[in-house]
Amino acid sequence: MDLPWLTLVIVAPLVGVPVLAAWRTISDEAARWVGFGATLVAFVVSLGMLLDFETGEAGFQLVSKHPWVESAGLSWFLGVDGFSVWLVMVTTFMFPIAVAASWRIDHQVRRYMAVALFLETVILGAFLSLDLLLFFLFFEALLFPMYYIVGVWGSKRRIYAATKFLLYTMFGSAFLLVGILWLYIESGKQLGAATFDLTALEQLQLPTGAGRWLFLAFFIGFAVKVPVWPLHTWLPDAHTEAPTKGSVVLAAILLKTGPYGMLRFNLDLFPEASRFFADAIMLLAVVGIVYGAIVAMMQSDIKRLIAYSSVSHMGLIVLGIFAFSAESMDGAVMQMVNHGLSTGMLFLVFGMLYERTHTREIADLGGIVQVTPWLAGAYVVAMLSSIGLPGLNNFVGEFLVLLGTFSVDRVLASIAILGVILSAIYMLWSYQRTFQGPAKERWGRLPDLSWREGAIVAPIVVVMLWIGLHPAPILERLRPTSEQVSERVRTVQVGEAVEPLTEASGAEGAEP
């Protein structure tokens, strides 16, 4: 079918918004179903996109390009490749689950659902835009629904956390915006017409110094979002204060816009600078892996612990990107998907426990396995996935990143691999204190997983096992893109001007 899949994917969640906006007297229950239904529609549409995605193609596919504000060089330019296709899929997959998981929210439900749908649209937009300004608009727009979700439906220190999240990420975006504008102006000089078109900007001849400065501007913008150590401290606060759904979306999807931006824009636009800064960035990534894990170990609040574990895992993703081997890039993208699933599920299941106990303090919990064995079992599955047990999803990505990095830098890979031990320590230790141990009278009557909760968790477990045991369908579609990007970056010599890309290799399949 020759449908404009990407536009449809982006618009799909919005189908629910007019309903929610117009029908002011909608009951809470109906509003929930509208929200859930719209996210399901988006998932189905994204499956259509996946079916039309050609395996074995490296460049952008399903491209749709329509001039929007022609005079400004802004266009509705969308395209998907092996990297973004999986980020879109994990987004559309996790959103219905996250909405279903926030069924218990009973405060301004209509508004909550509308904000959630808007959030999904802008996240999908960010993953699919090939126009830098369009990307930036989506990238920035996603801050507001997120700010809103944390600030309105969060817990005690929600205002502090939401403000910190907003200001911190906007601080990063300021650099990004400057970088984008600089490129825009430069494109006017070099190409005749100023444009935000990524495939056109790839052809710019940048002086080495300028390329490096621009790289840094982009990098800081994305590094805050990842977050790369030491720009991470907004994350634990935002996670902790966000409602369950907020944490799930934040961890599973939103953080991925950071490494995705690096992969898409930093590597593509500034290959020389990428090489130049790679060692330093890999070092920061490895520090993040070990540091995040150690700090996670000492947390007394489960959500903070999971947040710091994200810092550690995201470090691995950045390491994989900047090791520039095809395997490590495959692994990095796999890890973006996997971290979304496993950390998303950790927050989901913990959210279910929180609804029962109303405490996040590890010290208050304990002795829960006997009372709610299925809930504990679900947590164990998420935990095992998170610590990279082979047979579950995370192992595949972790293994490929470490393997790919090892072939490039043995020392860094050997330090990064400590994360494998440390993750087992903080996860198992916290599980021991939260779930195991002698039964406590206080928690003696907790109900076990309900059918609804089981139905929320089950699809994630199925996908985790599928990826863990048979990742080939994902890797097949990923490989050509990572091989091409890896090849392009690796052929560049540090200190040499970059040969501009030819039209053919830059915009494969693009409509004229």
Next chain:
Amino acid sequence: MIDLIGLAIAIPLLAAGVNMLAGVRLGRYAGWFATAAMVASFAVVLGALLDLLSMPAAERSHVVAAAEWIRAGAATVSIDLRVDPLSITMAMVVTGVGSLIHLYAIGYMEHDPRPGRFFGYMNLFCAFMLALVLANDFLLLYLGWEGVGLCSYLLIGFWSDRPEAARAAKKAFITTRVGDVMLLLGLFVVWTHFGSFDFDTVLGGEGTLPEIATGTATAISLLMLGGAVGKSAQLPLHVWLPDAMAGPTPVSALIHAATMVTAGVYLVVRTHVLFEISEVALTVVAVVGLAGALYAGFASLGQYDMKRALAYSTMSQLGFMFLAAGLGYYAIAMSLLVAHAFYKALLFLTSGNVMHGLHDEIDVRRLGGLRRDMPLTAALFAGGALALSGLPPFSGFFTKDTILELASHDGDVYAYVLGSLGALVSAWYVARLFFTAFIGDRRYEGRAHEASPVMQAPLVVLAIGALFAGLVLAATPEGRLATFLEPVLGPIVEGHAGPSTGVLVAISVVVTLLGIGIAWRLYRPSQVERWVSFPEREPGMAGVLGHAFYLDDLYAWIVSAVGLRGAAALEWFDRTVVDGVVNGVGRLAVWAAGLAPIWQSGKVRRYALSFLAGGVALLVFAVVRV
């Protein structure tokens, strides 16, 4: 049956799924269901074994394709299973001894409220263990390797309301994971050098050696040994094994005696060509094994908890297996592995009988005279003890003493003398357990009840194996098992140094009797007062032995004094310095903003609006600029 070998894994895997998800429905039939799955798996493996035996020795290596697992960049990992004498020997142990232990567990766990979960984990363990031994590439081996570690974690912590069980489970997983990471690094080196994880590529096919520099081979071998040391509880990663005894006793017998802990030995034996290229690595294997055998042997003498004493004994016996492998007697290491699976499973399960009959009492100071209440159990324990001690013609003699004999013939005086000391200690500690628990006067209240037939029947089979497996399979260094394994492991070349075999046998019998004699002198019924009060009389010595030379205490101190304090300091740094800078910048900005009245509201909504306004202005600018 060779082509169907995948069923050996699939059947217990499926049964595990059924038991874990629907175990509640099965109720007390869960155990029978799980045992039936193991017997079916055993039948498949047995069929494959018979098929192999019907083929000429040179054609006994088969690869059964299953599926592709990971394909990324140049890395392709397929799921192939390998059926050859080595893998089938391991699979026979796993399914054979595994079936018997499952049967025993039906009786042992009869009062547990969650049999489905327990037997599900047990079946799952066997499936992973079979994947480990049947794998034809390192990645599937690693999958099994981590999988058995997971099941070990779940089963040690099965009674997770007991804090010591939860703690021991975590400790086991983390300690072995240190080893696993080394194994993983080893795999990375394998990959960078060979570009493949396939055994045929890495280990060389028929008669061809892998092309690899000595240094690389040393690196790979030592990293793999690191993994093996963790899994097989050898120095210095052994500390988890004694604590793991907090799990149900069938678990200790299956995982922590007969199968999982032998995975390290299997790994070394399977990859012996790499170890041989690097002679250094082989020497390290022998040294680690010998040191562990002696260390754990002495540590066992200091334990009053029967299961802990047996755990150290397991470590010691595994040390002998590593010693054999390090000296190049791979087939003998495997013979000992098989024999040990029988007699150590038997010893653990008989001590399980004691716990079952005496309300979980397992401290030998509060046992004694059990042979009167539990005559069959006492006889079975004695059988296991005889097999372990190494008296001819029982299986310990034909396996462990063969190692010493070969070492002497090769002129390895250190290995021979120290190994003989280890043999003496082995006889000593196992006789000690028998004397203190089963003879003399009762030191416990009430009566112990003898175990049920469903528990005794598998023990009788194990006892027959324990006593006679050596005679049948390994009566000489070129015995049946070694001959069967020769196509994979190569022949054993005997040297001609030192005393003749007859003299060595005589010495070995004398050494064993000496060990038993020492035990009798120290622990016979009239000496009860003396050995029970030993810690008061000799606190230093009792402390050193009881705490296994304080290694575990040293680790615990390092973890709490250095590890946790360092982590706490880092957490403080993150909270006050890293985040402090962020909040400081924020405050500074708010203060600066205070200078401009429009910002005074301090409301974030306003910042947000400003951003939007900026965005719109930008667009307008772009449009108007025409």
